[in-house]
Amino acid sequence: MGTQTFKGKRSLHIENKGSKCGLRQAGLHFKKDTSYTLKVFGGVRGDMLIAGLDGYAMSGAEGADRTVTLSLTDSDGNIFWQRHVTMTVGQREYSFSVCAESDCVACFELSFEYEGGLYLSWVSLMPNDNMKGWRKEVVNAIKEVGVPVMRFPGGCFVSFYDWEKSIGPRERREPMESFYWGGLEENDVGIDEFCDLAEMAGFEPHICFNMMSSTPFKARQLVEYLNAPCDVGMGRLRMLNGHKNPRGVKLFEMDNETSRKWEALEYARECVKFAREMRLADPDIEFMMEGYNFPTHKLRAMLDIAGGDINYLIQRNGDPEFVAEMLEIIREYNKDTGRNIKLVNTEWLPKCDTYKPFEDSEIPQHFSWSGEMTNDYRKSFSFFQISWFYALNGAHRLLDYMSYGGEFALASFNNCCNTWGQNIINASKDSVWLSCAGEMTAFMKRWFKDGAMPVNMDTDDELVRAQRIDFENGQSTLYLINHSTDEKRIYIGNEFKNGEMISADDRLVSVRENTSPIATQNVACEDGYITLKPLSICALSK
Numbered sequence: 001m002g003t004q005t006f007k008g009k010r011s012l013h014i015e016n017k018g019s020k021c022g023l024r025q026a027g028l029h030f031k032k033d034t035s036y037t038l039k040v041f042g043g044v045r046g047d048m049l050i051a052g053l054d055g056y057a058m059s060g061a062e063g064a065d066r067t068v069t070l071s072l073t074d075s076d077g078n079i080f081w082q083r084h085v086t087m088t089v090g091q092r093e094y095s096f097s098v099c100a101e102s103d104c105v106a107c108f109e110l111s112f113e114y115e116g117g118l119y120l121s122w123v124s125l126m127p128n129d130n131m132k133g134w135r136k137e138v139v140n141a142i143k144e145v146g147v148p149v150m151r152f153p154g155g156c157f158v159s160f161y162d163w164e165k166s167i168g169p170r171e172r173r174e175p176m177e178s179f180y181w182g183g184l185e186e187n188d189v190g191i192d193e194f195c196d197l198a199e200m201a202g203f204e205p206h207i208c209f210n211m212m213s214s215t216p217f218k219a220r221q222l223v224e225y226l227n228a229p230c231d232v233g234m235g236r237l238r239m240l241n242g243h244k245n246p247r248g249v250k251l252f253e254m255d256n257e258t259s260r261k262w263e264a265l266e267y268a269r270e271c272v273k274f275a276r277e278m279r280l281a282d283p284d285i286e287f288m289m290e291g292y293n294f295p296t297h298k299l300r301a302m303l304d305i306a307g308g309d310i311n312y313l314i315q316r317n318g319d320p321e322f323v324a325e326m327l328e329i330i331r332e333y334n335k336d337t338g339r340n341i342k343l344v345n346t347e348w349l350p351k352c353d354t355y356k357p358f359e360d361s362e363i364p365q366h367f368s369w370s371g372e373m374t375n376d377y378r379k380s381f382s383f384f385q386i387s388w389f390y391a392l393n394g395a396h397r398l399l400d401y402m403s404y405g406g407e408f409a410l411a412s413f414n415n416c417c418n419t420w421g422q423n424i425i426n427a428s429k430d431s432v433w434l435s436c437a438g439e440m441t442a443f444m445k446r447w448f449k450d451g452a453m454p455v456n457m458d459t460d461d462e463l464v465r466a467q468r469i470d471f472e473n474g475q476s477t478l479y480l481i482n483h484s485t486d487e488k489r490i491y492i493g494n495e496f497k498n499g500e501m502i503s504a505d506d507r508l509v510s511v512r513e514n515t516s517p518i519a520t521q522n523v524a525c526e527d528g529y530i531t532l533k534p535l536s537i538c539a540l541s542k
Contacts, residue, residue: 007041007121007122007170007171007172007173007174007175007186007187009174010121010174011042011091011119011120011121012119012120012121013045013117013118013119013120014117014118014119014120015045015116015117016112016113016114016115016116016117016118017115019113020111020112020113021111021112022068022069022109022110022111022112023109023110023120024107024108024109024110025107025108025123026105026106026107026108027105027107027429028072028105028106028107028108028125028429029103029104029105029106029429029430030072030098030100030103030104030105030106031100031103031127031430032100032101032102032103033099034099034100034127034128034129035097035098035099035127035128035129036097036098036099036100036125036126036127036128037095037096037097037098037124037125037126037128038070038095038096038097038098038108038123038124038125039093039094039095039096039122039123039124039125039126039171040070040085040093040094040110040120040122040123040124041091041092041093041094041120041121041122041123041171042068042087042091042094042118042119042120042121043087043088043089043090043091043092043118043119044064044065044066044087044088044089044116044117044118044119045089045116045117045118045119046064046089046090064089065086065087065088065089066086066087066112066114066116066118067084067085067086067087067112067114068084068085068086068087068110068111068112068118069082069083069084069085069109069110069111069112070082070083070085070096070108070109070110071083071108071109071111072098072100072106072107072108072109073106073107073109074100074102074104074105074106075104075105075106080100080101080104080106081098081100083096087118091119091121093171098125108123108125110123121171122171124171131200132193132196132197132200133170133188133193133196134193134196134197134200135427135432137427137431137432138417138425138427138432139197139200139201140432141425141432141433141434141438142197142201142203142416142425143201143202144434144442145424145425145434145438145441145442145445146441146442146445146446146448147201147203147416147424147441148203148204149203149204149205149206149251149410149412150194150197150198150203150204150205150206150412150416151206151207151208151253151346151412152191152194152205152206152207152208153166153194153208154208154256155208155256155257155347156180156181156256156257157178157180157181157185158208158209158210158255158256159180159210159211159212159213159255159256159257159258159260160176160177160179160210160212160213161176161209161210162176162210162214163190163191163209163210163218163222163225164218164221165187165190166187166189166190166191166192167190167191167192167225167237167238167241168241170187170188170190170193173187173188173190174187175187191207191222191225191226192238192241192242192243195226195243195247195249204250204251205247205249205251206251206252206253206346206410206412207222207226207249207251207252207253208252208253208255208256208346209222209252209253209254209255209274210255211254211255211258211270211271211274212255212258212260212261216273216274216276216277216278217277219274219277219278220277220278220280220281221233221234221281222234222278223249223252223278223281223282223285224281224282225237225238226238226246226247226248226249227246227247227248227249227281227282227285228246228281228282229246230244230245230246233281249285250284250285250286251285251286251288251410252278252285252286252287252288253287253288253314253346254271254274254275254287254288254289254290254310255290256290257290257293258270258290258293259293259294263294264294264295264298264299264301264302265298265301265302265305267289267290267294267302268289268301268302268303268305268306269305269306271287271289271305271306271309271310272305272306272309275287275306275309275310276309286311286312287309287310287311287312288310288311288312288313288314288344288346289302289306289310289312289313289314290314291313291314291315291326292314292315292316292317296325296326296329299313299326299329300329300332300333303329303330303333303341304333307333307337307339307341308337308339310341311340311341311342312341312342312343312344312409312410313326313330313341313342313343313344314344314345314346315343315344315345316345316346316347316348317345318345318348318397318400318401318411319400320400320403323343323400323404323408326343327343327404327407327408330342330343330407331407342406342407342408342409343404343407343408343409344408344409344410344411345401345410345411345412346410346412347412347414348397348401348411348412348413348414349413349414349422350390350391350393350394350396350397350437351393351396351397352367352381352384352385352390352393353365353366353367353393354389354483354507355462355463355483355484356485358507358508360378362376362378362379363378363379363508364379367381367384381420381421382420382421383421383508384421385420385421385422385437386421386435386436386510386511387436387507387508387509387510388436388504388506388507388508388509388510388517388518388535389483389507389508389535390436390437391435391436391437391439391440391537392440392481392483392507392535392537394413394437394440394441395440395443395444395479395481395537396465396481396483398411398441398444399465399467399479399481402452402454402467402469403454403456403467404454405453405454413437413441422437423435423437423438424437424438424441425438426438426511426513428513430513431513431514433511433512433513433516434511435510435511436504436509436510436511436518438511439502439511439516439518440502440537443500443502443537443539444479444537444539446500446539447477447479447499447500447539447541448469448477449471449472449473449475449477450471450472450473451471451472451473452469452470452471453469453470453471453472454467454468454469454470455468455469455470456468457478459480459490461488461490463482463483463484463488464480464481464482464483464484464488464490464532465479465480465481465483466478466479466480466481466490466492467479475541475542476495476496476541476542477539477540477541478492478496478499478539478540478541479537479538479539480492480530480532480536480537480538480539480540481536481537481538482503482532482533482534482535482536482537482538483535484534484535485507485534485535486534487531487532487533487534488531488532489529489530489531489532490529490530490531490532491528491529492525492528492529492530492540493528494525494528495542496525496530496540496541496542497524497525497540497541497542498522498523498524498525498540498541499522499523499524499538499539499540499541500520500521500522500523500538500539501520501521501522501523501532501533501536501537501538501539502518502519502520502536502537503518503519503521503533503534503535503536503537504517504518504519504535505517505534505535506535507535523538523540525540
């Protein structure tokens with residue numbers, strides 16, 4: 001609750017020099033008849049003479065017990081829950097059950113009137129129907145989208161990430177500084193919470209690990225913590241943290257944007273050191289080596305150094321012409337060495353350009369990453385990323401990825417939830433909903449099976465994209481995307497009969513918390529033709 005309290009070895013100190021002081025936080029959303037647990041970790045200021053093994057005072061503390069008042073008021077200012085708590089010298093946890101009689105936006109207040117100080121490490125309010133700390137609506141939304149793989153803990157942040165500080169009781173973890181993006185990461189979600197989410201939502205965890213400010217041995221310990229039996233090394237620590245069974249994590253990404261520290265061949269040699277050390281903990285794990293920040297002419301030399309120790313090469317440009325060039329380099333290397341390196345993209349974004357100008361000429365058709373000072377929302381990047389045409393472009397890129405076949409192994413969408421527009425899930429304090437990109441992804445997943453074998457197609461219309469996918473079970477799906485604001489009648493033959501279509505009336509509409517502009521309908525082929533609504537995505541089966 002809030003950003004000015006701290007955990008671990010740091011605490012907020014509140015000093016009363018008048019009649020009353022404390023802290024207050026508004027904007028806490030309660031739902032009727034939902035039970036919550038409120039926890040406060042704090043204590044009265046005093047002298048701690050003897051500290052316990054956990055670092056907090058157990059005995060020998062000098063100072064009187066004091067009374068602290070905790071209260072919750074509803075939107076009209078009425079108190080619906082209040083407790084007078086006797087706190088001791090030395091911080092510890094105080095836990096309470098809370099239930100609101102109606103939906104409300106509440107205000108929490110902690111106050112005291114005694115002259116002196118109070119140390120406060122954290123305050124937590126959690127609905128009791130959470131799933132291992134995760135909102136059940138978020139878990140269900142990830143299931144709906146059908147995310148097969150998810151990456152953690154992310155991009156630039158990982159290069160200073162200390163995984164050992166992300167495990168154990170959340171209330172004891174100190175926040176981590178985000179040196180590239182600024183601010184503090186609260187560290188409530190660590191390695192174990194992420195793996196719990198993977199198990200509950202049904203996706204494969206993909207761990208991006210720190211090489212730039214860590215060591216091969218620490219990375220080996222990470223693998224051991226995740227995958228070793230509970231009686232082996234760091235596996236025992238995992239068990240003591242409440243997770244007996246090995247996580248079985250297979251995919252490991254070798255840091256992010258590493259040209260900030262190494263040139264190409266230096267990085268490749270570091271990859272060898274880390275991979276060999278980490279495989280001592282689990283020989284079956286797979287590694288992704290970065291290629292996107294280094295010159296193309298260096299890639300073969302990088303593979304010659306590290307190819308025997310990695311499984312994938314990462315590039316973050318999904319354009320067909322570029323991917324074809326990368327696949328040719330990989331094919332040549334695999335042919336010469338007998339290996340099976342594959343291509344992946346660990347942070348992909350749809351294009352932000354449109355195929356024709358917007359009706360409003362002030363909205364740029366082609367977005368530029370170069371900085372521009374503006375107070376015009378029509379020109380901001382986030383405006384593009386939440387829009388329906390961004391989802392259409394995303395579907396187009398997914399069809400590109402499908403068309404590359406098995407040599408292209410994986411593509412991770414850049415963000416999952418509540419980022420700066422480029423995400424598949426949005427979460428407010430009251431609800432969770434899929435963004436335009438999320439609705440598109442869920443649609444594509446509904447029509448996708450394992451064992452995809454692409455068959456490229458041509459519609460003779462630059463605004464209509466088609467891709468046929470055959471699957472191992474004998475089924476096939478024909479995907480069609482209409483980027484045009486006009487209806488299109490497309491000849492597809494009589495092989496594909498029935499399907500589903502999603503569409504919107506405008507390129508710049510977006511999904512809101514309680515409103516979606518996306519329409520869904522069943523469609524059928526008539527005399528070999530399919531009629532595509534404007535701005536639509538369609539999938540048909542035989």
